[in-house]
Structures are given as C-alpha cells and as structure tokens.
Amino acid sequence: MKTALVIGGGFGGCLASQLLVEKRFDVTLIEKTSFLGGGCKTFYYGGHPYTYGPRHFLTKREDVWQFLNRYLPMRRIPEHEFLTYVERDQSFYHFPIHRDEIPEMPDAEKINRELKECRAENPSAANLEEFWTTSVGPTLYSKLVESYSKKMWQIDSNTELTFSIITKGVALRERPGQSLLERGDFGVSRGPQRLR
Numbered sequence: 001m002k003t004a005l006v007i008g009g010g011f012g013g014c015l016a017s018q019l020l021v022e023k024r025f026d027v028t029l030i031e032k033t034s035f036l037g038g039g040c041k042t043f044y045y046g047g048h049p050y051t052y053g054p055r056h057f058l059t060k061r062e063d064v065w066q067f068l069n070r071y072l073p074m075r076r077i078p079e080h081e082f083l084t085y086v087e088r089d090q091s092f093y094h095f096p097i098h099r100d101e102i103p104e105m106p107d108a109e110k111i112n113r114e115l116k117e118c119r120a121e122n123p124s125a126a127n128l129e130e131f132w133t134t135s136v137g138p139t140l141y142s143k144l145v146e147s148y149s150k151k152m153w154q155i156d157s158n159t160e161l162t163f164s165i166i167t168k169g170v171a172l173r174e175r176p177g178q179s180l181l182e183r184g185d186f187g188v189s190r191g192p193q194r195l196r
C-alpha cells in the first residue's frame with residue numbers, strides 16, 4: 001500500500017487526505033493543534049456553536065458541489081447576498097464593491113474623482129494595498145477592503161502581502177444585487193457542524 005503524509009488538518013489537508021484514502025493510500029495526517037478544521041471550525045461554549053471561518057462555499061461546478069455535499073451536508077441559498085457593514089457610513093454595502101452603490105455613499109464625489117485615476121484591476125501592483133488603491137482608489141479601499149486581512153489573518157498592513165488576490169473575484173462590479181443563482185454559482189451556507 002502506498003503511504004502519504006499530509007501536514008495540516010485544515011480544509012485542504014482534510015480534503016487531500018480523504019481523496020488519498022479513496023485512492024487506497026495509507027494516510028498520516030499531522031495537525032499541530034488539538035482539533036481539525038483549521039480556519040473552518042466551530043467551537044462550542046455552553047452548548048452554543050460559535051462558527052469561525054467559512055459559512056459560504058461558492059462554486060460554478062455542480063460536480064464540486066455534489067462532491068462536498070457527500071461529506072458536508074449543505075443547503076443552497078440562491079437568495080443570499082454579500083453585504084458588509086461599514087461603520088463610518090453606518091450603512092450596508094454589497095461586496096464585491098458595486099459601482100451603482102457609490103452615489104449612496106456620503107463621500108461619493110471624492111470616490112468618483114479617485115476612480116477616474118484608476119485602472120481596472122491593476123495586475124502589476126507590487127502588493128495588495130497598491131492593487132486595491134490603484135484599482136478602486138484610496139477611499140473605497142479604506143472603506144471596504146483595508147481591514148480585511150487583519151480580520152482574516154491578523155496581518156496589520158496589506159503592503160505585507162505581495163500577491164494580487166481579488167476577494168470575491170472582482171474589484172468593482174457594475175450591477176447591484178445579482179443573486180448567486182443569476183451568476184450561476186451554487187451558494188452554500190453550512191450550519192455549524194464539527195469536522196469529523
């Protein structure tokens with residue numbers, strides 16, 4: 001029997017291990033913490049589940065959905081929308097950023113001035129901050145993107161990240177409120193469950 005060593009029992013490690021086992025590998029999974037799941041885990045306190053990490057799984061591929069659904073029962077939520085609360089505006093906005101919502105923002109004039117200087121999704125940016133400020137301007141960046149890495153990965157400055165990720169696929173979307181179903185995605189929200 002072939003053997004495999006998987007380091008890290010997060011979503012990726014657990015999935016890789018499962019696939020290897022299905023291919024008849026003898027798998028050893030090493031996880032440095034006392035629980036599996038990595039960034040996708042649920043803690044329980046006083047009987048109440050506290051989810052930490054993914055609640056939504058998005059894919060355009062039905063076969064991927066069917067595959068995951070075999071292990072993690074999920075439900076489709078075509079009506080779901082990504083809204084983010086911006087404290088300084090005391091408003092909810094869609095994410096990815098929707099051009100159509102800019103007129104509702106208190107600093108719309110400033111944002112529109114900055115957008116004229118931008119190039120759409122600058123692929124040559126040196127770091128994540130530069131990517132976003134040159135793609136959507138400093139005001140939209142600070143309002144909707146800047147604190148994301150701190151929340152997700154405890155990274156204080158986006159200049160420390162040298163890759164160009166576009167969270168949720170696109171820097172600036174034209175139309176508001178497209179449902180996941182319209183976009184052809186299979187939107188999924190998992191209820192709190194332990195990873196086995």
Ligand SMILES: Cc1cc2nc3c(=O)[nH]c(=O)nc-3n(C[C@H](O)[C@H](O)[C@H](O)COP(=O)(O)OP(=O)(O)OC[C@H]3O[C@@H](n4cnc5c(N)ncnc54)[C@H](O)[C@@H]3O)c2cc1C
Pocket residue numbers: 007008009010011012013030031032033036037038039040052053054055056057058151152153
């Ligand atoms: C608050 C929050 C919300 C999120 N929401 C979503 C969402 O809605 N949808 C979505 O798709 N994604 C979401 N994510 C992102 C998602 O959590 C990650 O993309 C996913 O966890 C990455 O999986 P991974 O297996 O690559 O890494 P991780 O989940 O980070 O797993 C890595 C594992 O490796 C272990 N490890 C590290 N070093 C070692 C070592 N030397 N030896 C042994 N083990 C080691 C770690 O302890 C960890 O268990 C969210 C993340 C956060 C923090």
